[in-house]
Amino acid sequence: MKQLHELTISEVHVGYLNKDFTCVDLVKHLLNRIKKYNPKLNVFLALNENVLKQAEAIDKEIAEKGIDRELLGIPMAIKDNFLTVGISTTASSNILKGFMPQYESSVTSKLLTAGAIFIGKTNMDSFAHGSSTETSDFGPTHNPWNPEKLPGGSSGGSAAAISAQFVTVALGSETAGSIRQPAAWCGVTGFKPTYGRAGRYGCIAMASSTDSPGPIARTVADTALIANVISGQDPFDATTSPTPVGDYPSFLNKKDLKGIKIGLVKEYLMTSMSDEVKKLILEAADKFKELGATVEEISLMNPKYAIGVYTVVQRSEVSSNLARFDGIRFGHTRDSFGEETKRRIMLGTYTLSSGYYDAYYKKAQAVRTKMIDQFAEIFKSYDAVIGAVSPGPALSIGATKNQPMFGEMEDVLVEQSSVSGLTSVGVPCGFVDDLPIGLQITCDQFQEAKALMIADCYQRHTDFNLFPDLDKTL
C-alpha cells in the first residue's frame, strides 16, 4: 500500500472518504517528513503555523458534507512569490524579509476557495531571477535525487517539494522555464499554462509580460486538476484572457494518440547536448509514434535568439518592477537586493535608457513577434512540438558562480515558448547519471487541454515517474 506522502489528489480524496486517514493525519505525516528531511534540502522558507487548525476544520467539513470542493484537504506547497495572508512572503529576497502580505494572491485565493491547505512557502531564486534556486538570499535548495545537485529554478523549492514528497501538489510560476526546468531536474511534472490563463494579481512580478502561475505535481492528472482551479479571467489582472477554460481532467485518460501530429524540434537537439539526453528525446518520439501519433522533424528559429530576446525584455521589466522596493517601505534598504537582482536591475535600466531603447528593447520585441508568428505557422500543421526541457541533467551546487547567464543557457530550450506565451507540460522521460531528464510538450496558446492530454497519455505509458528514497539519497 502507498504511504500518505505518495498519494495523488484523487487518492487523498478516496482516503478521506473511506476514512482511511484524516486531513490532520495527512498533514501531521507530511510535517514529520518535512521536519526530518527539510533541513538537508532547504525547500521551505516558512511553514503555515495554523495548518493543523485548518486541517481540523477540513476534517469537520468532510464529516458533515463529504467532499464537495475540488481540492478539499489537499496539502500544497506555494512558491514564495505568491502573497499569502498569514504566511510571510519574501520572494526569497532579504529586502522582503519578514514581510506579511496584506492581501491574498488571486491564484492562492482560488486554491483556498477550492479547499486546498497550505503547508508552507517554498524557496526560489530571489525574485525568480535564476534557474537554480541558488540565487535565493536564504541559501540554495538541494535536489532530492542528489543533494550535491541543484534543483533548478526558479520554482526549485516547489519542484523539490514534490520530488521529496513533502506535499501532494505545489504551485510554481514560470517566466521562462521556471516551472518546467526545475520539474525536469527534480523528475516531476510541471505545467505552464498560456500567458494570461491564470491571474498574476498577488504574484510578485518578475517579468510582467511572461509570468505565468502553474502547478508542479506528481502526475499530469494532478496538474490538470490544479489548472482547472487557478485558470480563468481575473478581474484584478487586465492581461488575463476571457477565453473559456476547458474542463481539463475530462481530456485525460485517452488510450492512444491517434490523429495527433507532433513536431520534433531539430534545433532543440543541439550539438552541445549530451548524446544520452538526445537519445532519451528520440526514444520519447518513438513512444509517441507507438501511441499512434505522427512525429515529424521540424525546424524553429535558432533558440539562441530567444536568449537575447528574453534577456532584454525580462531585465527591462525587472528593473521597473523592482522600483517599488525603494528602501522607504517594506523595512529594508535597496542594498539588501542580491547580486543577481542588482545585475538585472542595472542591465534593464541600461536597455531602457534613451538611445539604447530602440536598439535593445524595441528590437527584442520585434524578434519576439517573429517567434510568435513562427509558432502560429507551425501550429497550423502540428498539434504539439516536443524537445528536451534542459540540455542536460541537474548541475552541481555552485554551478551558477560567476555565470551571470547561467539561467539563460539552461533555459535555452524553453524560452521561445515562454516569450511566445505558449502552454507547455514538462514530464520525466528518463534518467542520465541517476538524475532525471524532462521532456516538454508544447502547444499553441490556450491549447492547455491538448497539451495535458498528450502529456498524460505519454506519462501513463512510460515509467519514469519515480521518486527518490530520501533515506538513501540524503
Add this chain to the structure above:
Amino acid sequence: MKITPLIGLEVHVELETKSKMFCGCPADHFGKVPNTQTCPVCLGLPGALPVPNKKAIESCMKIGLALNCSVNRLSKFDRKQYFYPDLAKGYQISQYDQPFCSGGFLNLDSGKTIGIERVHQEEDTGKLQHTVLNGEKVTLVDFNRSGVPLVEIVSKPDMSSSSEAKEYLKKIHEIIRTIEVSNADMEKGQMRLEPTVNICIEDNSGSHFTPLVEIKNINSFNFAVQAIEYEVKRQVEEFEKTGIEKTPNNKTTRGYDSVKKITFLQRSKEEAKDYRYFPEPDIPPFIIENEVIEMLRRELPLLPDQKIADLVKLGVEERFAKLVYNRQEVMNVLDVIASKNDEAIPANDININRLVSLMANGKIDIKKDVIAQYDSLTKVGITDTTQLTQIVQNIIDDNPSIVAEYKKGKINVVGFFVGQAMKATKGSADPKTLSTIISDLLVK
C-alpha cells in the same frame, strides 16, 4: 529688436470618476483622512496590478473630442520611471508615444488658433506632508490621491502673451466643466498648470531663441499670468547678459513664488529620455473602434463656442451672447422662446437681442413671467403729444421757481420736469417725447 514670447501650456485635470484610474478606491480624495482610501494597487504593494478605468478613459477621449483632437485607433499605456517618495510603484502609468487623443486646436476670441498637441491619460501621485511630529521634523505620505485619474492636455507653443495664455486656460477650464468630466476646481488642485516659456528675439543678427523654461504646478490663472510675465522679462534680461540660446539639452524647470512674484530655478530638466519610458506590460494595448468614438461624440453637450454661435444665429449680438450662454436658466428661457418663434405664437414679436440684453443686465427676473416683464419694459409709452403737453404745462405752472432757474441757464432742471411728468403718468410716458415737449414749453 523684436521680442516674441512663445508660450505653451500643460494642463493637468483630475477627473471626477467614482473610482481611481487603476483600482476600485474612491477617486474623491479632497479633505479625506490620510491613507483611508487606499488598496494594494494604489499603494504599489508587491504583486498588485493595474486594471484601467473605462469611464476615465472615456472622459479623456471626451476632452480630446471637445478640443477637436482625433481619437487614435491604437493606444497604450507606458511606464514613466522616476524616484520620488510619493510615487508608490517607482513609476507613473502614463502615455508616451500613443496617447488617446492628438492633433486638436482651440480658438481664441481674436480668431487665433492654439494647437493642441495631445490629450493623454495618466494617474496622480500621492502627496507629501512636511510637518513636525513629537518635536521632530518629518515628511509623511498620504496615498489617498495616488492613482486618481489625471488627464494631461498639452498645447503647442502657440501663445505669445500672458493674456492669450489666460484666455486659453479659461476656455479649457470652461470646456472641462461643460462636458462634466471634472469640476476643475483650482483650489482643490483639480486643475494644475505648467507653462513652458521661451522667447524669440529678432535683431540685426537674426532670430534667437532663449532656452526653454517649464514652470511647475501653478494653481491659479493669475499666478500663471504673473509667472509668464516675470519669466518673459527675466529671459530677455538673461539673454542680453549671457546670449545663451536654446539647445536640445538646456531646458530647465522653475517654480513660482506667488509671494515674491518671481520664478526660481528648481532643477535642470531631466530630459524625457531619462524617464526610461516603455510599454506598460500589465495593461494590453487598446484598439478604439469608430463606434465608440462616435458614441462619445454624441454624448458631448454643446460647447461654449457652439452655444455662442447658436445665439448669434438667433439674432443675439455676440457681446450679449457671451454674457448669457453659460447661464442655464437664461438658455432655458431662450429655448422655449425660440421654439415658439417657429410656431409663430405671439412671442414672435419678441426681439431676441433686446430680450437677451435685458436678461443679461438683470432687468428681467427670470424666475417670474419673462414675457410679461419684457412686454412692460419694452412697451412704448404715451406718445400722444396733446395729452402730454397738458400734463407738462400743469407741472410748469406749479413750479415757477424752477422755471426761473431754467431761464437763468440751468438747463439740467429739465430732468426734474421729466421725473415729475413720469411720476404723473405712472411711468407710461415715452421719455423722449416728454423731453422734447418740456424743452419746447420752457423756451416759450
